Amino acid sequence: MSVMTFRTKIILLTIAVITAIATVFAAMYKPKRSNTIVRPIIKIAAELPLSGPENHLGLAAQQAIQNSLRQADASAGYKYEVNYIDKSNLSNLPPDTKAVLSFDIAPEPRVLLTLNNDTKTTFTVHTPYEEAGTLLERFLNDKNIKNLGLLILAEGNYHQLAQTINQKLSPKYAVHGAVFHKGQNNFDSVLNMLINNDTDYYVIIGSPQESDNLLQAMRDKGISNYHITALYTPDLTAQPELYNDITYIGSEAGTYDGGLSAAAILALIDSYEKNFKKDLLPSTNLVAQTLQQNRATDNIISIKANLKKITEGKISKLKE
Numbered sequence: 001m002s003v004m005t006f007r008t009k010i011i012l013l014t015i016a017v018i019t020a021i022a023t024v025f026a027a028m029y030k031p032k033r034s035n036t037i038v039r040p041i042i043k044i045a046a047e048l049p050l051s052g053p054e055n056h057l058g059l060a061a062q063q064a065i066q067n068s069l070r071q072a073d074a075s076a077g078y079k080y081e082v083n084y085i086d087k088s089n090l091s092n093l094p095p096d097t098k099a100v101l102s103f104d105i106a107p108e109p110r111v112l113l114t115l116n117n118d119t120k121t122t123f124t125v126h127t128p129y130e131e132a133g134t135l136l137e138r139f140l141n142d143k144n145i146k147n148l149g150l151l152i153l154a155e156g157n158y159h160q161l162a163q164t165i166n167q168k169l170s171p172k173y174a175v176h177g178a179v180f181h182k183g184q185n186n187f188d189s190v191l192n193m194l195i196n197n198d199t200d201y202y203v204i205i206g207s208p209q210e211s212d213n214l215l216q217a218m219r220d221k222g223i224s225n226y227h228i229t230a231l232y233t234p235d236l237t238a239q240p241e242l243y244n245d246i247t248y249i250g251s252e253a254g255t256y257d258g259g260l261s262a263a264a265i266l267a268l269i270d271s272y273e274k275n276f277k278k279d280l281l282p283s284t285n286l287v288a289q290t291l292q293q294n295r296a297t298d299n300i301i302s303i304k305a306n307l308k309k310i311t312e313g314k315i316s317k318l319k320e
Helices: 002-028 052-073 129-141 158-169 188-196 208-220 259-273 284-294
Strands: 041-048 079-086 097-104 110-115 122-126 147-153 174-180 201-205 228-230 247-251 300-302 305-311 314-317
Touching: 041 052, 041 259, 052 079, 052 097, 052 259, 079 259, 097 259, 097 284, 110 259, 110 284, 122 259, 129 158, 129 228, 129 247, 129 305, 147 158, 147 188, 147 208, 158 174, 158 201, 174 188, 188 208, 201 208, 208 228, 259 284, 259 300
Parallel strands: 041 079, 041 097, 122 300, 147 174, 147 201, 201 228, 228 247
Antiparallel strands: 097 110, 110 122, 247 305, 305 314
């Protein structure tokens, strides 16, 4: 019994010594603190059509922006936050917003990227009229066309787009121009005039809703989709099945042209990252200058034109 008591005392003493040593080491040990990386935040506002008849365009742009942010975040020195605002209910922007992105479709899909620098510099991301017109001209060259009908929405910059197209096509074809109007539902007079002029091919230039109505009226008149082309519109319509079998000119910007917004965001991020300094934000003046020098001559970020076709409501790009 005395032996067991002695062993017990030894064990208890050993435990006490180990505990004491561990306590001393615990008191002396100071773990290294990992430095928490706090990246300066760049706030961006995106004004998109997130409700109403054009909400499919806004949602496509929002998805494209989110994908771009994820793509850039892995290697970016700064952190980028986008505040999405419905264009139908615009609100005041936070005072520290560095740039505002706005989506528009009149007459072609475009994104305006405005930097809040001293002069509020605005960059336009789009497929320019001249490039779209050149591709349209090449596309029509292979067709046996004598009389061409140019159907133009009588509103805003659609006139300018139509003028660019007319200048390219009129030396080769007899071009008969006709206008249609916003909210118009009866197109008989316009179409009868073109039919009486023996028009054998039609080019539509107009906003999605009006162009959709016009296209339906053309089909009711017996004009086949195979004898119709368009600029930009089929990329924007909420009813792509109306345009089945139409070959048209659009941009490389992807579904509902959401890629235009992605191109704007990536160009902005690239310009910020080229001026990265730890814990410091570059001035928006410097970012604007970098964007002008590297990506946007004359404040235009040009997206390549593309020849496309709609089959069973799905868009596919065609080889030129």
